[in-house]
Amino acid sequence: xKIILSSILSILVCxxxxxxTSNKVRHExxxxxxxxxxxxxxxxGVVQSNNPYSITYKSLRxxxxxxxxxxxxxxxxxxxxxxxxxxxVVNGTLDFRIGYEWxxxxxxxxxxxxxxxxxxxxxxxxxxxxxxLFNGRELVDIDVWSVARREGxxxxxxxxxxWNIKPRISLNTEARVLFVYTEIETGTEFRNxxxxxxxxxxxxxxxxxxxTDFERTLNFLVPLDIYVVFxxxxx
Amino acid sequence: xxxILVLLGASLALVACKEQEETIRSAGPQLPSKLYSxxxxxxxxxxxxxxxxxxxxxxxxxxxxxxxxFYDKALSVNNVTSCGSCHMQxxxxxxxxxxxxxxxxxxxxxxxxxxxxxxxNSRFFWDGRSVILKDQVLLPISNHIEMGLEDENLLxxxxxxxxxxxxxxxxxxxxxxxxxxxxxxxxxxxxxxxVSYNTxxxxxxxxVDRFTALEEKGKDLxxxxxxxxxxxxxxxxxxxxxxxxxxxxxxxxxDTDEGLNGRFKVPNLRNVMVSAPYMxxxxxxxxxxxxxxxxxxxxxxxxxxxxxxxxxxxxMNISPDEKEALIAFLHTxxxxxxxxxxxxxxxx
Numbered sequence: 001x002k003i004i005l006s007s008i009l010s011i012l013v014c015x016x017x018x019x020x021t022s023n024k025v026r027h028e029x030x031x032x033x034x035x036x037x038x039x040x041x042x043x044x045g046v047v048q049s050n051n052p053y054s055i056t057y058k059s060l061r062x063x064x065x066x067x068x069x070x071x072x073x074x075x076x077x078x079x080x081x082x083x084x085x086x087x088x089v090v091n092g093t094l095d096f097r098i099g100y101e102w103x104x105x106x107x108x109x110x111x112x113x114x115x116x117x118x119x120x121x122x123x124x125x126x127x128x129x130x131x132x133l134f135n136g137r138e139l140v141d142i143d144v145w146s147v148a149r150r151e152g153x154x155x156x157x158x159x160x161x162x163w164n165i166k167p168r169i170s171l172n173t174e175a176r177v178l179f180v181y182t183e184i185e186t187g188t189e190f191r192n193x194x195x196x197x198x199x200x201x202x203x204x205x206x207x208x209x210x211x212t213d214f215e216r217t218l219n220f221l222v223p224l225d226i227y228v229v230f231x232x233x234x235x
Numbered sequence: 236x237x238x239i240l241v242l243l244g245a246s247l248a249l250v251a252c253k254e255q256e257e258t259i260r261s262a263g264p265q266l267p268s269k270l271y272s273x274x275x276x277x278x279x280x281x282x283x284x285x286x287x288x289x290x291x292x293x294x295x296x297x298x299x300x301x302x303x304x305f306y307d308k309a310l311s312v313n314n315v316t317s318c319g320s321c322h323m324q325x326x327x328x329x330x331x332x333x334x335x336x337x338x339x340x341x342x343x344x345x346x347x348x349x350x351x352x353x354x355x356n357s358r359f360f361w362d363g364r365s366v367i368l369k370d371q372v373l374l375p376i377s378n379h380i381e382m383g384l385e386d387e388n389l390l391x392x393x394x395x396x397x398x399x400x401x402x403x404x405x406x407x408x409x410x411x412x413x414x415x416x417x418x419x420x421x422x423x424x425x426x427x428x429x430v431s432y433n434t435x436x437x438x439x440x441x442x443v444d445r446f447t448a449l450e451e452k453g454k455d456l457x458x459x460x461x462x463x464x465x466x467x468x469x470x471x472x473x474x475x476x477x478x479x480x481x482x483x484x485x486x487x488x489x490d491t492d493e494g495l496n497g498r499f500k501v502p503n504l505r506n507v508m509v510s511a512p513y514m515x516x517x518x519x520x521x522x523x524x525x526x527x528x529x530x531x532x533x534x535x536x537x538x539x540x541x542x543x544x545x546x547x548x549x550x551m552n553i554s555p556d557e558k559e560a561l562i563a564f565l566h567t568x569x570x571x572x573x574x575x576x577x578x579x580x581x582x583x
Contacts, residue, residue: 077340082583083263083307083397084314091340125339129313133396146313146383148339186379188312203388211379 025065030056030172030227032071037226051174051225052095052121064102067115071095085141087129096120101158113174114159121152121180133204135196143191147210154180160223168231173223184213263399264303264582271578273298273428293424296407301425303403304418306581309393310376311338312383318375318422321347324579327506327569328429333517337380344380345492346517349510351431351503351573355471357480361515362495372422373415387415394418429579431505435567440470446567452557453564461529461551461561465542472504472568482540485533486514497538505568522565526558 034049053069060066072094080086101115127146132139160174187210198206273295304310306319321335321343322328329349334342345361353359358366365371375381376390384390394400395413404411407421431437438444446454457463466474466482474480481498483490490497492515499515513519519528530553533543546552553561573579 075340079315081308081314083399084309087313087315089313089315089338089340125341127313127315127339129315131309131312131314131393131396133392139396144313146339148341148379188383188385201388201392204392205386205388209385 024061025233026058026060027232028056028058028060028170028229029232030058030229032056032225033228034225049225050221051176052093053097056227056229058101060101060103064100064113064115067097067099067101067117069095069097069117085130085132087127089125089127091125092123094120094122097156099156099158103162109164111162111164112160113162113172114157117156117158119152119154119156119178119180121150121154121182123148123150125149133197134200135194136200137196140194140197142193142197145189145191147185147187147189149185150182151185152180152182154178162229170229170231172227172229173225175223176219176221178217178219178221180217180219182215182217184215186211186213264306266299266303266582270295270299273424273578275428275430293428294407296403297421297424298428299425300400300403300407301421301423301428302579303399303582304394304422305425306583307397309397310382310384310390312385312389313338315339316382318372319581321375321381322350324576324581325509325574327351327510327574329510331511333512333520335381337378338383339380341380345515346512348500348502349506350426350429351505351570352471353427353429355469355473355503358500361499362493363481363500364495368423368427369416369419372426373419390418391415429573431570431573433572434505434570437470437570439567447563449560449563450567453560453562454567456553456557456561457564460557461553462542463561466501466540467504472507474501482542483536483538484529485536485539485543486518486528488534488536490536490538492516497536498540504565506570506574508562508566508569509574522562523558526553526561529553530558 032049032051032054034051038049053071055071056067056069058065058067073092075091077089077091078086079089097117097119099115099117101113103111103113105111125148127144129144129146130141131144132141134140156176156178158174158176160172162170162172164170187208189208189210190206193206198204274293304318305322306317308314308317308320310317315338316336321330323330327349328351330347333346334344335347337343348361353368356368358364359368359371360374365374373387377385377387379385384393391413400413401411404413404417408417435444435446435450439446457467464472466479468474474482480501481495482501483494483498492499494515507513508522511520511522513522513525519525529551531550533539533546533548533550535548
């Protein structure tokens with residue numbers, strides 16, 4: 001973990017210090033247009049997005065510059081089964097990257113870029129519900145909280161192509177080699193369990209059970225996503 | 236300001252009321268006064284390959300209890316998923332998704348297998364890790380992605396606290412005692428009773444219907460030229476026994492999922508046309524994509540099934556006309572009676 005965090009910090013320091021060599025700064029804002037494009041470019045249904053960053057920002061000088069990406073989802077569901085207590089389930093993801101990229105103009109319309117990023121990749125799902133158990137005399141409602149959480153840190157090497165359609169608008173796509181170290185936590189916690197319920201159900205383990213696991217993944221991700229890039233200023 | 240405070244107060248009161256009023260919506264299962272018949276009759280094929288069927292006698296009472304358990308979301312830790320969430324009757328007891336969603340709406344690592352004629356299965360799950368249906372039916376309940384009820388004692392306590400199970404256990408077992416073994420047996424009885432025997436294919440076999448010319452051509456291609464039946468064999472269209480029940484069909488040059496030593500269970504093809512998507516990871520969304528894979532998409536790898544090595548390295552080169560005929564034949568394996576029979580439907 002320390003190595004990963006140090007690597008991310010090093011990338012940042014390098015990017016900022018390298019960025020001081022030129023004063024001409026070009027700001028680019030990218031929007032992931034894969035969902036929109038897939039309505040028109042669906043190759044037998046097999047094309048799926050694999051780049052989680054909805055919005056990217058680049059602050060570029062003559063040879064390269066800082067790059068940032070942010071993406072996420074948040075879904076809250078309130079579920080009412082016909083014969084049981086309702087359940088609130090929240091699913092959220094957060095994807096963040098920050099790094100440095102170098103770019104080369106191939107001709108008037110095409111440029112090639114490559115870079116390194118530090119990556120944060122978090123997924124969190126939580127549910128709150130209730131269950132009803134005997135205490136020996138009557139039924140008692142117990143709050144139940146469940147969680148599945150993945151907190152990942154990593155780094156990626158990136159290479160991509162950009163098609164500069166107009167002075168202010170471009171399209172780009174990129175391939176990535178992504179390494180992520182992920183801490184995975186899953187578990188269930190029973191809250192406000194009366195002692196009587198514990199005594200009546202001695203076989204049930206009401207203590208919080210959080211299982212922690214770790215995962216290292218290395219993925220080669222082909223360029224499936226298209227970004228529409230808006231150049232915010234002229235250089 | 237006063238108006239705002241009043242509105243705020245009223246809103247809080249409403250929220251508080253809602254919180255206090257939240258109780259279990261007590262609609263229990265809607266069951267017929269005369270139990271449905273789940274016990275097989277002599278006109279049905281038996282598919283009695285699996286040992287659990289020799290040890291368990293399906294009764295209407297046990298299968299009825301199993302049906303309620305199968306569709307009861309109380310069997311998940313947060314009351315969100317039931318077995319029926321991923322095994323829907325209308326989709327051949329599959330769920331129509333490449334990967335299913337569990338109790339926290341996180342994806343399962345593999346595609347839900349469709350359920351039919353489980354008595355002919357020698358192993359369960361894509362990697363065959365379970366050999367007895369009574370064991371298999373409890374594993375999704377305790378799975379940390381699927382239903383999340385990891386503590387079997389909590390499963391028993393939850394079921395024991397639900398009033399409509401008193402009578403159901405009483406009728407099935409003579410008393411209301413809830414045990415893990417009884418839950419498993421009842422679920423296995425219901426799942427085991429899901430038997431398909433009335434497809435057009437069966438009717439042709441019984442001499443009460445005839446294939447069209449296209450279906451006949453498809454059957455011939457299936458059994459002879461492409462010998463699909465070497466894996467999807469018999470009346471159950473699966474490979475029932477031993478090593479041949481698992482196969483690597485060249486989906487990837489490098490295995491992305493280990494399965495059972497690089498192989499996966501050969502699925503039953505009954506109701507195949509309503510149980511898309513296909514393969515252990517649900518990668519093919521249509522039967523045409525599956526046929527395209529066998530025709531020209533095979534990837535050579537070390538575990539590739541010997542039965543597929545007889546063809547060209549990339550596949551069987553199935554012509555468009557032949558694909559049409561094969562699909563017509565596969566349509567004859569759909570059991571519409573099973574897909575709409577109320578005795579298998581969600582009682583809640």
